[in-house]
Amino acid sequence: MKIEDVVCTFCGCLCDDLVVEVENNRVISVENGCTLANEKFMGDHRLKSPIRREGNGWKALSYDDAIRETAEILLDADRPLLYGWSGTHGEAQSVGVHLAELLGAVIDNTSTVCHGPSIMAIQEVGHPGCTLGQVKNRADVIVYWGANPIDAHPRHMSRYTTYADGFFVKEAFKERKVIVVDVRKTESSAVADEFVKVERGGDYAILSALRAIVRGKRDLIPKQVAGVTREQLFRVADICINAKFGAIFFGLGLTMSPGKYKNIRNAIELTEELNRHTKFTISPMRGHWNVYGSNEVFTWITGYPYAVDFARGIAFYNPGETTSVDILKRGECDACLVVASDPGAHFPRACAEHLARIPTVQIDPHVNATTHLATLQIPVAVTGIDAEGTAYRMDGVPIRTRKLFDGTYPSDFDILGKIYEQVKEVKGS
Amino acid sequence: MRGILNTGRTIRQGSYVERKNSPAYREEAASLHMNQVDMLDLELEEGSHVRVRSDQGAVVMVARPADGLARGEVFVCLGPYANFLVNPETHGTGMPDFKTTPVTIEPTTEQVPTVREIMERYGGVGYED
Ligand code: SF4
Numbered sequence: 001m002k003i004e005d006v007v008c009t010f011c012g013c014l015c016d017d018l019v020v021e022v023e024n025n026r027v028i029s030v031e032n033g034c035t036l037a038n039e040k041f042m043g044d045h046r047l048k049s050p051i052r053r054e055g056n057g058w059k060a061l062s063y064d065d066a067i068r069e070t071a072e073i074l075l076d077a078d079r080p081l082l083y084g085w086s087g088t089h090g091e092a093q094s095v096g097v098h099l100a101e102l103l104g105a106v107i108d109n110t111s112t113v114c115h116g117p118s119i120m121a122i123q124e125v126g127h128p129g130c131t132l133g134q135v136k137n138r139a140d141v142i143v144y145w146g147a148n149p150i151d152a153h154p155r156h157m158s159r160y161t162t163y164a165d166g167f168f169v170k171e172a173f174k175e176r177k178v179i180v181v182d183v184r185k186t187e188s189s190a191v192a193d194e195f196v197k198v199e200r201g202g203d204y205a206i207l208s209a210l211r212a213i214v215r216g217k218r219d220l221i222p223k224q225v226a227g228v229t230r231e232q233l234f235r236v237a238d239i240c241i242n243a244k245f246g247a248i249f250f251g252l253g254l255t256m257s258p259g260k261y262k263n264i265r266n267a268i269e270l271t272e273e274l275n276r277h278t279k280f281t282i283s284p285m286r287g288h289w290n291v292y293g294s295n296e297v298f299t300w301i302t303g304y305p306y307a308v309d310f311a312r313g314i315a316f317y318n319p320g321e322t323t324s325v326d327i328l329k330r331g332e333c334d335a336c337l338v339v340a341s342d343p344g345a346h347f348p349r350a351c352a353e354h355l356a357r358i359p360t361v362q363i364d365p366h367v368n369a370t371t372h373l374a375t376l377q378i379p380v381a382v383t384g385i386d387a388e389g390t391a392y393r394m395d396g397v398p399i400r401t402r403k404l405f406d407g408t409y410p411s412d413f414d415i416l417g418k419i420y421e422q423v424k425e426v427k428g429s
Numbered sequence: 430m431r432g433i434l435n436t437g438r439t440i441r442q443g444s445y446v447e448r449k450n451s452p453a454y455r456e457e458a459a460s461l462h463m464n465q466v467d468m469l470d471l472e473l474e475e476g477s478h479v480r481v482r483s484d485q486g487a488v489v490m491v492a493r494p495a496d497g498l499a500r501g502e503v504f505v506c507l508g509p510y511a512n513f514l515v516n517p518e519t520h521g522t523g524m525p526d527f528k529t530t531p532v533t534i535e536p537t538t539e540q541v542p543t544v545r546e547i548m549e550r551y552g553g554v555g556y557e558d
Binding site for chain 2: 010011035036039040043045051053056057058112113116117120148150151152154183184185186189200201252253255256257258260261287307319320321323324325326328329342344345346347348349350351352353355356357365366367368369371372373374377
């Protein structure tokens with residue numbers, strides 16, 4: 001059976017134009033998707049049943065037992081951490097936040113190690129963003145800063161920017177100028193009209209220089225700024241000022257580099273300066289397909305987008321203190337529930353080591369690095385393949401993902417709902 | 430040799446991300462991309478093993494030449510090999526310095542550990558798929 005308009009639940013582009021063929025509860029072909037989508041939909045290597053660590057080995061156990069043990073672990077803990085959430089649908093994320101409140105736990109999502117700093121900057125100076133549809137139809141200048149879409153968001157350029165013809169940009173490839181700013185050459189910088197190669201750690205200085213130029217202070221700019229010539233900076237600034245509509249997309253090259261959220265703040269303020277001349281927007285290249293959704297869901301319920309600590313009985317947020325890496329580094333949490341992410345692979349070593357020391361339960365369809373650190377893993381359906389729910393694209397547009405067939409696995413929502421009920425029975429409402 | 434470790438996504442890392450215990454994932458995640466002149470200096474060929482050390486410890490990876498990197502810059506895709514070396518300090522931001530880890534690199538004949546072996550070194554118990 002061929003299913004059209006399938007939503008790809010891999011990256012933040014959340015492409016909704018895939019055509020997927022399904023036979024006997026398996027995906028047998030994918031059209032329109034990129035390499036990442038093909039791997040995601042065609043991949044068939046799930047954990048078969050819940051497993052529990054016993055001594056130096058592993059034993060299978062039933063879903064009922066796994067759910068009961070998870071509830072017990074969470075109830076026993078003084079300072080549980082509920083981490084992950086970006087690889088599941090909004091409905092499940094919502095149960096997670098309520099569970100955290102009931103337990104007095106810390107709940108954090110993967111933005112803590114991707115665009116957390118972007119959110120901190122947005123909280124300081126706001127977010128002049130727009131939807132990807134606006135970019136596709138209007139933007140004649142695109143800036144990718146510290147981002148490599150060809151590797152991380154393979155269809156971003158073809159659906160929305162470089163190669164996407166739009167209503168006011170009829171021949172995108174000719175009419176759109178693409179600027180890439182990065183510390184290294186990448187596949188994406190190879191297709192840019194202007195590649196600005198910045199010295200490591202130099203982004204903040206380059207942003208400040210561009211702000212000065214846009215303000216009309218060209219005479220203040222030295223011959224070179226962070227490895228970039230004054231001439232190139234003038235050229236880039238002129239391209240931006242003369243744009244009809246410009247769009248900056250930035251990646252982890254800004255959020256993870258020295259300066260962190262201050263880099264983003266400076267980039268937003270550059271966008272603000274550019275808006276004195278023309279229309280310019282700025283948006284983060286969100287990684288996981290529903291990491292934006294986790295920020296939305298956390299914010300509706302708690303007022304904060306990530307790193308929310310309920311230990312005081314109310315929601316408290318303080319990045320640097322209530323963020324997962326800091327909590328794990330300090331060895332502070334005494335149990336961890338990992339949902340739809342892989343901190344074993346993606347957190348610094350010292351944090352992963354703490355996960356191995358405490359009871360760690362992972363809810364995830366696949367065996368990953370965290371599996372080896374966990375005490376218990378519960379496999380679930382994959383949202384967008386055999387489970388469905390709401391996700392948020394990187395530009396904040398909600399899109400309902402679809403279930404392609406009825407599989408045998410429960411969804412994150414089912415499992416978390418049962419854990420919640422059992423915790424509630426003990427804790428009261 | 431001393432260098433600065435940068436990390437980021439690659440399409441191969443993304444392709445195998447749901448099969449982290451596969452040889453294909455290991456091949457990508459344990460690849461240390463470096464400048465060709467630096468490789469000559471260390472007498473490394475593509476595929477040579479190197480011991481990469483930071484203030485957090487040392488892990489064995491595989492050297493690969495890369496065009497876009499200046500001397501002293503090395504790149505490893507995000508994953509357990511890079512994170513073996515990343516310091517958890519976040520300077521009050523929640524975000525570690527994933528893109529600027531000072532490292533030293535030397536040739537070695539030691540084997541590259543599997544993801545499972547790295548997790549066992551962390552105190553975990555390997556699960557066989
Ligand atoms: S660009 Fe992202 S959402 Fe679109 S098909 Fe590729 S992985 Fe899926």
